[in-house]
Amino acid sequence: MTTLDHHATTRPIPNPKKSLITKLNMGTGMVVGIIFALATYYLINPHVDQSVAQEYNRQLLATMFMWSLGFMIGIGAFIGPFRWLIGKDLTDEENLYLAGDGQGIKRYFKYCTDHKVVGIQYLVGVMTMLGVGGTLAMMIRTNLIMPGSKFVSPIIYNSLVGLHGITMIIAMIIVATGPFGNYIMPIMIGAADMAFPRLNALSWWVLFTAIPVLCSAWFLGGIPTGWTAYAPLSVQAGPGMNAFIATIIIFAISTAVAGANITATVVAMRAKGMSWNRVPIFVVGATVSVALAIPAFPTFMVSMIMTGLDRTFATTFFDANFGGSGWLYAHLFWIMGHPEVYVILIPGVAALMEIAPVFVRKPLFSYNAAIMGFAGIAGLSVLVWAHHMYMSGWMPMLNGPFMVTTEMISVPTGLIFLVLLGTLWRGRPWMKLPMLGVYAFLWNMLVGGITGLYLSDVPADNYLHGSMYVTAHFHYTLMGAALTGALAGLAFWFPKMTGRMLNERAGYISFWFVQIGFQILFLGMFIAGAEGQPRRVSDYAKTFATSNMVSTIGAYMIGIGMIVLLWAVVHSWRFGKIAPMNPWGSKTLEWTVPYPVPLVNFDTPPVVTSDFYGYGKAEK
Amino acid sequence: MAPTPGEKLTNFFKRRDVIIASALGVAITALTVIIGGWWYTKWMPTALSTDMKSIERLMVIFTWISAPVCGTVVAITLYTFFNRHKGDTPPEDGPAIRTRGPIVILWSVVSSMLCLVAVVYGLIELNSAEGKAQADAPHAMIVEVTGNQWVWNFHYPAQDVTTDKLMLPINQPVEFRIISADVNHSFWPVQLGVKADANRYQVTLADTTPNKLGTIDVKCAELCGLYHAYMETTGAVTTRADFNNWVTAQGGHTA
Amino acid sequence: MSGTNTTMTAGKRTASAIVGVLLGVAVVGAVGFTLHSASADPQKKLYATKDSATISVDGKSYPKAAVTLGVYPDRQTAIDHGSTANNKKDWVQYGPSTHIVLPAHTYVTMTIHVYDSGEKLNNPYFGRVVGTVGGTMNVDGQDVTSIPADQVQHTFTLHGLPTTSQDPLYVNVPLLRVSTNEKGDFLPTTDAGTKLQGHTVTFSFITGGKGEYVWNCEYPCGDGTYQGFGAVMGSYGYMSGKVSVA
Known part of the structure; x- marks a missing residue:
């Protein structure tokens, strides 16, 4: 018996009549999507003059959205609502089929409602995006290895910066909540699936349609604006910018759907006995994150719709010549x-x-402080946005208040440190790969947090704003802290998601290459910033040559480390040691189910009688 | 018999892990303070104005404020890392410490205090910079800075000079009026510690008083398209006499 | 998946890891190679013609060199811009090449034949002649120091990174517009006396030591885009290019 065909022998293949849903998959989605895209493109073509930027932008944007819509129709995303509309809701058998029951590896290429399938789809998608974004980063660093911009032209360099930025931002937004929020989180709270399984499939496949759209930017002249896409530069930019706009709008839809779904699941579907103060901390974190995303992303979507309108129909939201304002976009x-x-x-x-208590064999120190930390960060984070605009000229008298709110974030962030340090203290950490992530996080977040303090200060930001120092700072927090956390999560949950152990030796090699390379890379970049190198420049004066050379060496180390990790993941997924049910001795619910996880996760719904951090012996 | 709070505290500081971690913490804090004293100023270019000087001082003081945080975090991390459990089986369970009320309170209060120091210090600096700007405004020399894709130029209305180089006389308060002819730019005369965005149809003000002779690098700190990297020029802080000579050479008048 | 308890021997696993890493490095390398090739300027470099004569400026003697460019709103032969997507024949551009190579420490005389109409500069500053010998340029035989902002068609604005490793070089020359667009070809020497109604602008400047500079046009000629700086202005090699002083 093969591992993934577990259910094939236990249940008959449903739907002998071969209804439409059994015939649809990623392939049909792509065919219909491409037909929609081509039809749109050529139907509009006679009516536009492609040499007029606005008309060409209309044609391209319409084509991109129609590709996305066509794909979703072709994969069968709308069959459920349509059947419901005409009064013939899907039968149990059909719903079981949609959950991928008994379909082996094929279900990963279908509109599958099983949260575990969606989790794996997200994992593969995220790893692909990280690979692409990382490759682009290598190109950026190669160009900056010495002054003179000898590797790529300025126009390709600007595109590299923009595409690296947006690819990584999208990947990082879903890197933990995508794979683990979908695969692990419902099991962790003792649920059979997500609250809205079809929406779950929708969120993944909508996101999937954004990937080719984003890639098309390369062939349309690139994204010359960086990931921030500041207007009016974005209004002025060439046709590649349309790909950025369409990607963000599609992505915002996906995040809204996923965010609502995860929030609803956690609110409504926790196991009996799992009161709010027994919810595992990862579930709390994922929920806070997506709940924060629900109000945040629509403004991005709106800003992109406005940019799109400025570019296609000559509205002037961001054009100061006609009363618009670039500050509106920045806000x-x-x-x-x-x-x-x-x-x-x-x-x-x-x-x-979630990882620290398991490997230190001590309870999570002050669960309540962790909750307060997350709540404080989430609450303050919506009140600090204008610290990116200290130097913009918009309302300098508000710089003081925004500086205060920004620096206040250091207090809830401090609680996060307290929780992790308190958990480590007086413990003997079991230094497995996931646990190393905790240590890397503490160091990187410390550097990222302290450097953030200088940036939050208005007078210091007079010097540091827009310099390489900013780039180094947010890489410490986003990559050094958040990505490290997500990769530790991958090492931790890999046995549950694949049934196999991640290759440890390769994991260690990768870890040290990445972390040491990371320190070298961004140490060089902090220095370049302090010396006065602006960010996003393809070329620089000779003064910055040494620090940039150092940075590039660090970047190559990260590159090697990440390739080793990729190999480890691929190799272990196929050939790794078979994992026991609970290799780390964790107490959370996901470790009480076998691999492969049954379709409805639990044979009998679990009942929770305590929280999940009951490690440790009573104190003397 | 239960120990008194005083005895508890004494016992606490007699524990081996506490002694080692505290020693580590003090050492790392001290190290951070020492390194923080020269680290940034070593890399930052020569300050040509008081604004840049105060930025240098601020970088040092903020490093010192963060030093105890750095010391605590690194000490605990290092201590537990060296105390790690090796092997393929999980270690024995540690003490079941769920929380420690006093520690949580202490941590929150101390981190809030450090944050408060940073906030207050920043606000004072901000306020004094604004006060100085207002005091200087009546006798400031005006320089109108225009950002174009991908060239800067400077207009001195009183002298009636327009150039591509930023020339400033020493000890003369100067007010920059910054504007863009197209997309957003960010005017950054590096050695002056000034930065302000150039927006279309919105004048942004920035001011400083150069107080040292030297060269200024003027850069653009906001991605502005194809030749963003090359949107740089130079300038200099010169003596009043040299400045006047330069103005005359440019066909302007030195009223 | 077929493997159930498949594991590899240590040797095989190491070999697989090495192959995997090499493969990854090769993929990244291939991407780099592709981008590097795509970045190569398909235009031939335009070398200045050196002259045996020397000229004395401010008491110093310099060797002479000359280079000739043309600006056409709608040229008849395309400069090769590599990919077809970015090879726009109907975009205004400088030619025969936008990558110009000049000798170091030389008195360079540049002649630009102009055949485009124009409207107005975004910034009147670029109507002034800056950085040339004597601060003037010669338009159809007349020496001028500036052109009104609404008479300008394009500019040749040469600048570079201020860095300790090369001498500064800054030149701005506005080009006088013609009343209607003229179609043409990048063969300036044969234009004289033909039906094309253009202007000829001549100016000289002195190069410093070796260095890499960029130049671009400051006239907003990206029609229909924000402030006229999109499309042709945002694309490398039409109204922008490099100057190498060698």
Whole structure:
């Protein structure tokens, strides 16, 4: 018996009549999507003059959205609502089929409602995006290895910066809540599936349709604006910008759907006895993160719709020549942008808080402080956006208040440190791969947090704003802290998600390469920033040559480390040691189910009688 | 018999782990304070104005404020890392410490205090900079800065000079009026410690008083398209006489 | 998945890891190679013609060199811009190449034949002649120091990174517009006396030591885009390019 065909022998293949849903998959989605896209493109073509930027933008945007819509129709996303509309709701058999029951590996390519399948889809998707974004980062660093921009032209360099940024931001937003929030989280709270399984499938496949759209930017002249896509530069940019706009709008839909779904699941579907103060901390973190994303992303979507209108129908939201304002864009963007960094950070931290007690064999120190930390960060994060605009000229008299709210975030962030340090203290940590992540996080977040203090200060920001120092700072928090947390989560939950242990030796090699390379890379970048190198420049003066060379060496180390990790994941997934049910001796519910996890997760719904951190012996 | 709170505290500081971790913490804090004293100023370019000087001082003081945090975190991390459990089986359970009320309170209060120091210090600096700007405004020399894709230029209305180089006389308060001819730029005369965005149809003000002779690098700190990296020029802080000569050479008048 | 308890021997696993890492490095390398090739400027470099004569400026003697460019609103032969997507024949551009190579420490005389109409500069500053010998340029035989902002068609604005490793070089020359667009070709020397109604602008500047500089046009000629700086202005190699002083 093969591992993934577990159910094939236990249940008959439903739907002998071969109804439509059995025939639809990613392939049909792509066919219909491409037909929609081509039809749109060529139907519009006679009516536009492609040399007129606005008309060409209309044609491209319509084509991109129709691809997405066509794909969703082709994969069968709308069959359920349609059948419900005409009064012939899906039968139990059909719903079981949609859950991928008994379909082996094929279900990963279908509109599958099983949260575990969606989790794996997200995992593969995220790893692909990280791979692409990382490759782009290598290109950026190669160009900056010495002054002169000898590797790529300025126009390709600007595109690299933009695409690296947005690819990584999208990947990082879903890196923990996508794979683990979907696969692990429902099992962790003792649920049979997500609250809205079809929406779950929708959120993944909608996101999937954004990937080719984003890639098309390369062939349309690139994204010259960086990931922030500041207007009016984005209004002025070439056709590649349309890909950015369409990607963000599609992505915002996906996040809204996923966010509502995860929040509803946690609120409504926790096991009997799992009161709020017994919810595992990762679940809390994931929920805070997606709940924060629900108000944040719509403003990004709105800003992109406005940019799109400026580019297609000559509205002047951001054009100061006609009464618009670039500050309007900056506000909309950062009202999303600053909560967004915590949307990225919190699930990574929460995963580490889940990991630490297991490997230290001590309860999580002050669960309540962790909750207060998350709540404080989430609450303050919506009040700090204008610290990105200290130098913009918009209302300098509000710089003081925004500086105060920004620096206040250091207090709830301090609680996060307290929780992790308190858990480590007086313990003897079992230094497995996930646990190493906790240590890397503590160091990287310390550097990221302290450097954030200088940036939050208005006078110091006079010097540091827009310099390489900023780039180094947010890489410490987003990559050094959040990505480290997510990768530790991968090492931790890999046995449950794949049934196999992640190759340890390769994991250690990768860890040290990545972490040491990371310190070298961003140490160099902090220095370049302090020396006065602006960010996002393809070329720089000779003064910065040494620090940039150092940075590039660090980047190559990270590159090697990440390739080793990728190999370890692929190899272990196929050939790794078979994992026991609970390899780390954890107490949370996901470790009480076997691999492969049954379709409805639990044979009998679990009943929770205590929280999950009952490690440790009573004190003397 | 239960120990008194005083005895508890004494016993606490007699524990081996507490002694080692505290020693580590003090050592790392001290190290951070020492390194923080020169680290940033070593890399930052020569300050040509008091604004840049105060930024340098601020970088040092903020490093010192963060030093105890750095010391605590690194000490506990290092201590537990060296105390780690090796092997393929999980270690024995540690003490079941769920929380420690006093520690949580202490931590919150101390971190709030450090935060407060940073906030207050920042606000004072901000306030004094604004006060200085207002005091200087009546006798400031005006320089109109225009950001174009991908060139800066400077107009001195009183002298009636327009150039591509930023020339400033020493000890003369200067008010920059910054505007863009197209997309957003960010005007950054590096050695002056000034930065302000250039927006279309919105004048942004920035001010400083150069107080040292030297060269200024003017950069653009906001991605502005194709040649963003090359949107740089130079300038200098010169003596009043040299400045006047330069103005005359440019065909302006030195009223 | 077929493997149930499949595990590999340690040797095989190591080999697999090494192959995997090499493969990964190769993929990243291939992407880099592709981008590097795509970045290569398909235009031929335009070398200045050196002259045996020397000229004395401010008491110093310099060797002479000359280079000739043209600006056409709708040229008849395309400069090769590599990919077809970015090879727009109907975009205004400088030619025969936008990558110009000049000798170091030389008195360079640049001639630009202009055949485009124009409207107005975003910034009147660029109507002034800056950085040339004597601060002037010669338009159809007349020496001028500036052109009104609404008479300008394009500019040749040469600048670079201020860095200790090369001498500064800054030149701005506005080009006088013509009343209607003229179609043409990048063969300036044969234009004289033909039907094309353009202007000829000549100016000289002195190069410093070796260095890499960029130049771009400051006239907003990206029609229909924000402040006229999109499309042709945002694309490398039409109204922007490099100057190498070698």
